[in-house]
């Protein structure tokens with residue numbers, strides 16, 4: 001038997017080798033287990049992101065898309081804050097979405113920027129052919145990132161400001177915030193978040209153009225107010241809602257008096273200017289919940305929500321007075337005195353029968369009242385006699 005200097009028996013070489021091997025094996029197994037766990041975790045993240053991609057690609061409207069982004073992205077990416085900045089130079093997107101009924105109060109993390117400068121990318125000195133900006137990753141700075149994170153719910157530590165690009169044009173930024181300081185560091189690879197941002201950018205551009213088209217299809221290009229298609233649809237929705245909530249809705253026909261003479265005197269273009277001015281004057285007398293449309297020609301209609309015949313006639317009188325109040329100036333200094341006749345009808349507690357039948361009846365009653373206003377001498381408001 002061999003002895004060490006301290007007198008203990010030395011382990012045989014084979015046993016030593018076996019225990020080294022076992023230790024190494026253990027380490028390798030632990031590493032393997034860790035790598036499998038990582039791979040499974042990454043796979044789960046990939047699957048969640050694929051499901052997210054499918055969800056946003058399938059979004060049929062702007063609120064649906066924005067809702068999906070704010071609801072799902074923080075959860076699947078384990079983020080503490082997600083905001084979205086959209087460039088909206090002349091507030092066109094905001095205006096159209098509002099007109100289509102989008103409630104922006106429901107999306108406090110949706111931010112509009114009047115220009116590219118507000119996004120914080122270095123674009124000032126960029127040559128037009130230079131590559132588009134890359135995501136900016138790093139520590140959260142409450143001053144520098146105040147625009148992207150105006151009211152973060154938690155104390156953010158690191159952020160990623162990812163440009164949303166369409167054909168190399170920046171349309172906004174996706175702003176990701178984490179309470180973990182190591183989550184977004186400048187050295188982190190950005191392929192994954194750039195890919196995610198590119199899908200979001202495509203979806204955003206698609207829904208925004210779809211909503212714009214929808215809006216164009218529902219508005220009158222000459223005056224910018226709604227068109228007949230919009231009112232026909234809205235009337236049915238409003239009748240159904242008025243029935244559920246038990247309130248009255250009213251309808252008004254407004255027809256410019258002797259408009260043929262206007263066209264004959266100042267030409268069709270002059271007539272168009274008068275139509276635009278009259279639309280503006282009517283609109284100024286309405287509440288945001290009321291809907292104004294041009295039914296074609298020189299005829300406008302107004303749908304008043306939660307308004308009985310008395311209140312509708314009161315608003316109609318205000319509109320009549322405002323059209324007649326002052327001359328309308330058109331090109332080359334020509335001033336015209338314009339009046340309008342108005343017929344008003346009301347669907348008390350939203351009527352009986354189908355919504356379609358009730359809508360037809362309401363419009364016909366307002367038309368009858370308009371006829372009375374015209375035959376009674378014009379520049380007047382008449383109520384439907386049967387209501």
Ligand SMILES: Nc1nc2c(ncn2[C@@H]2O[C@H](COP(=O)(O)OP(=O)(O)OP(=O)(O)O)[C@@H](O)[C@H]2O)c(=O)[nH]1
Pocket residue numbers: 222255256257258259260261263267268269270271272275296297298374378
């Ligand atoms: N400028 C312009 N004129 C239009 C447009 N659409 C219809 N009109 C004209 O509107 C006029 C409507 O005339 P009428 O329906 O005879 O009625 P009116 O002259 O207004 O007479 P009353 O309604 O009876 O007071 C016609 O001359 C149409 O050519 C339009 O988009 N622009």
